[in-house]
Amino acid sequence: MSTVDLTDSASIPSISEFFQKYGLALVMVASYFGSGSVFIASSAGVRYGYTLLWAVVGAVLLGFVAQDMSARLGIHGESLAAFAQEKLGSKLATAVMVLLSIGCVAWTLELTAAVGKGIVVLLDLQAIGWEPFAYLTGLAAIVVGVLGYDAVEKIMVAxxxxxxxxxxxxxxxxxxxxxxxxxxxxxxxxxxxxMALAVSILGTTALWPNFFLESQLVEKKGWTDRSDVPTMRRDLAIGYAVGGVTTIAIVVAAAAVLRPAGYEQLQTFITPGKALASILGEWAMVVFLVGTLAAAFNSIVPIMWAPAYMIPEALGGDVADSSRVFKAVYVGGVALGSLSPLVHQYLGLSVIDMIILFPAYNGVVGLPITALLLFWAVNDDEVMGEYTNGWKLNLVNSALILLAIYSAWSAGQFVFDAILTGGF
Structure with a gap:
């Protein structure tokens, strides 16, 4: 297998050479960069102008460090789900993974709803409604998600x-x-x-399913020992730079165009596209909405891959290595996530309610559990050996845990009440 050193300025890698060494971090970034992230970044620009760009940089750094810990766990030890199975036992670990997987299905519900709503607005199909397109989005995600890692990585990167x-x-x-x-x-x-919006930016960037996925997928890139850590970190640098700059561009567009035009808040994730069209022209709305749809669809596959890896790993044994079980969990999870029209009908949640509340649910439930589990794993001598966290990384990890606990404490009751009582 030929490789290329990207530190050599005279060497320009081909596409195949790039994918031999890099790309995993862009899959991780694609998972967090959904309709919720676009909405939050747009809201930051509308409400506070350019003043929260520092939070985007902080979120990128926090995401980078969290993913670095997850990757090192996979390189030097084992996957995070396998660690849970080893330390908690199969039954308890499986129960925890199923609980976390409910959050992934909730994420998929809001993503299928967002794509469906966006298609209706973009193509002016209000007479049909967004619901059929939500089902079709789930079907498309099922087809893409079972293609295999290499194919999905290329799609996500592009x-x-x-x-x-x-x-x-x-x-x-x-x-x-x-x-x-x-x-x-x-x-x-x-x-x-x-500060509340800054916490939202941080929370959407430090996506807990990625902590499981990174530790699981380093093997797909051939990263198996200490010599692979620099390559892994360059990959993270590329991925989070792309994600950070994209988020900054959304904040800047909202701050430069929507805020001076008198917008004080956004009613839906589609509002920025419509507003940009009135000022910059229809092309801006098309570009913005197509980007939002792509971002939402992009998130479904890696988010629902997480349960497909987590649950079999927690069960252990032959199940952990079964591709049939992986595909069954993935297809079943995405199918449930395609039922956003039923959630709208029976719980009374609008598309924007789902876009805000279901990621918030994951911040309240999934992030604290996963952050604590990751902290435990990267400090376990039996698993990490001499590569356990130093005090600097533990300081950053502690900040992630405190952020997760603060989010759960400050927003937990509100989030659950809003979900169960029909939204905002």
């Missing part, structure tokens, strides 16, 4: 670079105030409202 270019195009056409942008990378004039 779509993430496409999103980067699309949102940079919109941000550039917005003629942003470069001086104000520069000041936005320094935290100033913080308020409870801006």
């Amino acid at each position: 779509m993430m670079f496409g999103l980067l270019l699309a949102y940079l195009l919109v941000a550039g056409a917005s003629s942003p105030d470069l001086t104000a942008m520069a000041t936005g990378f320094v935290p100033t004039g913080l308020s409870p409202g801006s």
Whole structure:
């Protein structure tokens, strides 16, 4: 297998050489970069202008470090789900993985609803409604998700670079105030409202299913010993740079165009596209909405891969290595996640309710459990040996745990009440 050193400026890698060494981090970034992330980034620009750009940088750094710990666990020890099975026993570990997997299905519910709603708006199909397109989105995700890792990685990478270019195009056409942008990378004039939105940005970037996936999928890239850690970290740098710059572009576009136009808040994730169209032209709405649809669909596959790896690993034995069980869990999970029209009908949750509440549910339930499990794993001598966390990484991991606990404590009751009582 030929390889290429990307540190050599004279060497330009081919596409095949790039995928031999890199790409996993872009799959991880694709999973968090969904309709919820687009909505939150747009809201940050509308409500606070450029002042929360520092939170995007902080979120990228936190995501990078969390994924680094997960990758090192997979390289030096084992997957996070296998660690849970070893330490908690098969029954308890399986119960925990099933509990976490409910959150992945909830995520998929909001993503299928978002794609369906976006298609209706983009193609002016209100007479049909978004519900049929939600079912079709789930079917498409099932087809893509069972193609195998290599094919999915190429699709995710292409779509993430496409999103980067699309949102940079919109941000550039917005003629942003470069001086104000520069000041936005320094935290100033913080308020409870801006800090709450900053926590939302952090929470959507540090996506807990990725902690399981990264530790599981490093083997797919051939990263199996200490010599592979630098390659893994370069991969993370590429992936999170793409994700961070794309998020910044969305914040900038909203701050430069929507905020001066008098928008104070966004009613739906589609609002930014419509508003941009009224100011920059219809092309901006098309680019923005197509990007949002791609981002939402992009998230479904890796998010639902997580339970498909987690549950068999927790059961252990031959089940852990069974591709049939993997596909059955994945297909079943996505099928359940395609039922967003029924959630809308029987729980009374709108598409925007699902987009906000189901990721929030994961922040309340999934993130604290997974952050604590990851902390335990990367500090376990039996698993990590001499590669356990140092105090600096433990400090960052502790910050992630505190963020997770704070989110659960501050928003838990509200999130559950809103889900069970028909939304906002």
